Amino acid sequence: MANPGPEKERQMLGLFLVPGVYLRVLADVVRQLGYNDRSLYEGMEFAPQDLQSNDSRVFVTDAIVMVERALDLAGKNGLSFMLARELRVTIHGTLGFAALTSPTLAGALDSVRRYLQLRVPFLTMTLTDTGDHVLVRLKTEFDVPTQYRFLAETVSATLMLLAEQLIDREDADKRGFPLADGKLPGVKVRLTSPEPAYYRKFAPQLP
Template sequence: MAITRSEKERQMLGLFLVPGVYMRVMAETVRQLGHNDRLLYEGLNFGPEDLKANDSRVFVTDAMIMAERALALAGKDGLSFMLARELRVTIHGTLGFAALTSPTFAGSLDSVRRYLQLRAPFLSMSQSETDDHVLVKLRTEIDAPGLYLFLAETVSATLILLTEQLLDRSDAEKRGFGLADGKLPGVTVRLGGPEPAYYRQFADQLPVRFEYDQPDELLMLPKALLDVRMRLADAEASQMARDECEFELQKALKEQGDLAMAVRNMLRMMPGPLPSLEAMAERFCVSSRTLKRRLAEKETSYREIVEAVLKDRAIQLLRYTNQSVSEIGYELGYGDLSNFSRAFRKWTGKSASEFREGGPDPAPEVGP
């Protein structure tokens, strides 16, 4: 359902809500491409009018349903690139303003990396460096393989278009990053999956080259690009916007309520292998020690929650797929089949093969 600020909102999982403006813009883009955007709302508890409020929010599960429908209707028309063009910096609220006014591109990129989950809770962004390049890697936090290329393509194109628009062009030219034939030199986007037919239609309009059939979804940026000034650089204004983003993030974290439930729900949406305690603590913007303590207060531990999620996922894969036991173990993050076999027997009292062959199900997992 679409949510506005109310007592009810405070009972919801803060980091599992998507700004309604994104869904509204997506629907408008589907309509611009000549499709019936009303089909996106069928069976959902909200409509276009509900998404007009600036503070409207949509459950991430509903957002995924809308995205799947939009992709089915307009994906072949280049919905991802069309949507990226419509997601202008002002749509992103304080996060957009923090990026817009950062003194340098490095600060802008850092703001997006830290606060992306406030706008797109289904994606996370990590950053690493080589001798000459910065690698910005995108990772989905939900198990939705049919949507992943669309999400990665849309977010990558949005980041690249905003980068090109917000860089101080004179400073960029001085540092060797003036547009050459409409392209930012040395910058590429790499995506998995085959090149879609519509890419050639948009290739000349994009400020960087997109490369497909790659092993990872990432942006490759020259290190020197990080030092380029932003067009509206204002350190004080940028810090104020970051402070607001931080307040919003901490508010969302507090609204998680039962942190054990929030962690479990997030893990259930993630593909395998599941993250470490340290990685999950970073996701919730707390130290690993704090996360352990808060879970202990709920009489559970991160390991117990992970094992409960893995148990449920293993049972579902054994019950509803034809994957081999070894393939299931690998998908769940077990590099050694014997380790998966021991874990499954501990969870259910049966081997994975015995469970698949029949017999009563183990008691359902009710959560920590």
């Protein structure tokens, strides 16, 4: 697809909606880190109480502003990993339910692939089964350069943590895939950006 240009991209992003619950949790994490989360809402047409319902929706352009403000406040504190840790499977609506009811991890990943754009409309996910491995690729459909690393870290960490929540430990042991020191066997995540300074703090907490 030809590059539509920054102004056209902004207009196209303005057509998309994302679940308000993600921004509510983001604000909660910013507050947990000791910052004033009220500043995230300045100038917005919605307030914290408007995001209480899991059915609430926010324009992507507003979400980008809120994330930018959150990163300015707490980006160096590992905001992406903190947020991923708070995004439990039940928060993800249809996507979470489909993953939760899948009989296998492969089925859960495919459910995430199919329903992802209902939750994050500017993100696509592809699965490639090589026989020995399943390769999961995440791609943003629009450029948000200042937030790419945050999105990549948050979504990849969320997927890993969801997998950990969904796996039947006893069944995994029987099949020869026991979790060693809480780590999922055979899982690697590769990002295109340099390792951030805060990664080492959160690495032991990731599965």
